[in-house]
Amino acid sequence: MAPSPMTTSSPPIELSDRVASGRSSEVRKVFQAAMRRPGIISFANGSPFLGELPFDRLADEAHRILTELGSTALQYGTSNGIPELRRHIVDLMALEGIAADPEQVIITAGSQQAIGFVAHATVNPGDVVFAEGPSYAGAMAVFSSYEAEIVHVPSDEDGLIPADLERLIGGARAAGKRPRALYTVPNFQNPGGMNLSAERRGLLGRICQDQGLLLFEDNPYGLLGFDGGTMRAIQPDAPEITFYFGSFSKMFAPGLRLGWVLAPETMHQHLTDIAQTAALNPSVFNQLMMAAYLDNPSWRDTLATYRGLYRTKLEALVGALTEHMPAGTTWNRPTGGFYLWVTVPPGIDTHELVHEAIERGVAYVPGTAFYANGAGRSELRLSFCLPSVEEIRHGTAILGGLFTEALA
């Protein structure tokens, strides 16, 4: 009897060089393990808390859009997005000192996709992309998927250290490599939680310009400062080289899958072409939903509610860490965003222990996920946005117990 085609063991399919050379995502493995365990307290996900969203109003807007504009909402759209939403985006960016025209904005299905489009347009195999150490795992995965080398730049509480960037650019050049771009999350950095100081913003823009680097400025968290303030972006000081990425996933919700990129003018048509080739266009229905949400000024009140909520959660987390973590554990004090960065004493391997933590009902992301070079075994990222204050206290107690045991 001939074997069924579905059970024949066939030779594996040869992968493209770019995929064969990549490494699998550690974050994904943590998330998958965590999702298999119902009732887990997750400090892992960078998922916003959605409980304060005006779902009834959103439901009414969706109903109105599909009833009144259905044939537009469910049809193909333009690759750069709808003008109504691009105008809102320009207003949002103005809060950070960015003067843009709606025609310059390209809306994407999330800022993750926008980072991919820009990498596709600008990164060649072997190029060096500099990034904070630690840096956002998802962006590093994009650059790796285009065969770039990630080089981490040391950071302190004021963010990435400009002098170290200059030194590392020089080192890369001396080694015959091609420095291509700096990727940075200046506001409430993922995963480190720190804010890039105003002075360093200016310095980094100038260094990138002088050294011929592109600047990838990724800003999902800029409106989530606890005090409601927003810092000036780097883009206004270096518009000719800056690709600015924005997102609705953290200030509103990830479910509409909407973000954007503001690119140097000479790149606009190239990126629009890439967007069309990669995905045709972002959902018009979702864009109309997002524009309708922003049409009503109450979105600012909702955001203020979230800022207060996240501050309360962070305070609960810091209190619980103080109570439960073994001596020698340190952490920073973010002033906004989603993430707290924790350093544990020698003897605790966060990479090894994450599986036992999940067994005990708590998930986090080990520091190793945020370095391209294997560092991070004494570090971990705790997201305080999604769990409740009660879960934060309970989960931190479990983690503290696990780490204390590991030290003994």
Add this chain to the structure above:
Amino acid sequence: MAPSPMTTSSPPIELSDRVASGRSSEVRKVFQAAMRRPGIISFANGSPFLGELPFDRLADEAHRILTELGSTALQYGTSNGIPELRRHIVDLMALEGIAADPEQVIITAGSQQAIGFVAHATVNPGDVVFAEGPSYAGAMAVFSSYEAEIVHVPSDEDGLIPADLERLIGGARAAGKRPRALYTVPNFQNPGGMNLSAERRGLLGRICQDQGLLLFEDNPYGLLGFDGGTMRAIQPDAPEITFYFGSFSKMFAPGLRLGWVLAPETMHQHLTDIAQTAALNPSVFNQLMMAAYLDNPSWRDTLATYRGLYRTKLEALVGALTEHMPAGTTWNRPTGGFYLWVTVPPGIDTHELVHEAIERGVAYVPGTAFYANGAGRSELRLSFCLPSVEEIRHGTAILGGLFTEALA
């Protein structure tokens, strides 16, 4: 006075090799020119007619989903999509003889995105991808963006000619090239409108297997046969090498941006990783909408209405072509789908004339857009799905007049 940074003329940014070597989309230029002219009759867009969709029911579903499941619908989701919709997809594919498990399906933000993920995973610069001549411009743009070479395989009314494929594979090998994949649209092909015969489906699967090629089977139109029948897919005969692409854009609507890929088992995790890196996940809200639409069996009646409507439109188009086109013009007779392929007599250059056609109020896509090698100046694609019967008659009369003038 220092110049404003926004008006400084700065050196253009160096493009990646993959973009620098690409060519700009001709289809995009036609669409953009057409969109700038209000009231144009467009035979250009492959956009479905949406007027028969049950917008009131869709509006109610959207309202229910956001009210009852808002925190799930607007949160991040898994990179491969929600199980409810993957189960529906398996049922749809079963109509074409495909036996798949929902765990094997990866949902994407449109099948265009799925084609990109597979190209990212499997295509290296210089690889040869074979495709019908003419072929779908959007897929060719994807393969080109990964620096593949497109080689067209002659087709006749039964689709791509297997003996020619074998000959061209041999020729490519003899020239030191690396044949990597066959891309084919077997049902109501875009842009040719022809159906691949059952016999050739078996042959093509076998040739690709014997020759070590991957098979990219793209099937957006399979459920749009005028007689309601569906042909057996190629995938069941070659599951170890076939990447099957499906789409909701043509059988329902493009606005939710949802498609999928069914890949060989060994590729599932790689493609899920690529999907996560490129876009995190498709919108959960949109997936819940799509699943709700398919939960109600009346979607089959709506589809039957569309099939009848599109048949009527095609008949109107054929009648108008017979009446208005200059002698020597020929066209095929599709039995489903969206597209009619027209060949005009020597002396008419469809590539040159499209701008004048748009001036006169009618858009089409010149044949050149569907060949990677500059062919197609005597051909054009007419989409009969979107315009009304009245518009079809009027638009064809304008086109016939233009072409007749050009001959004189």
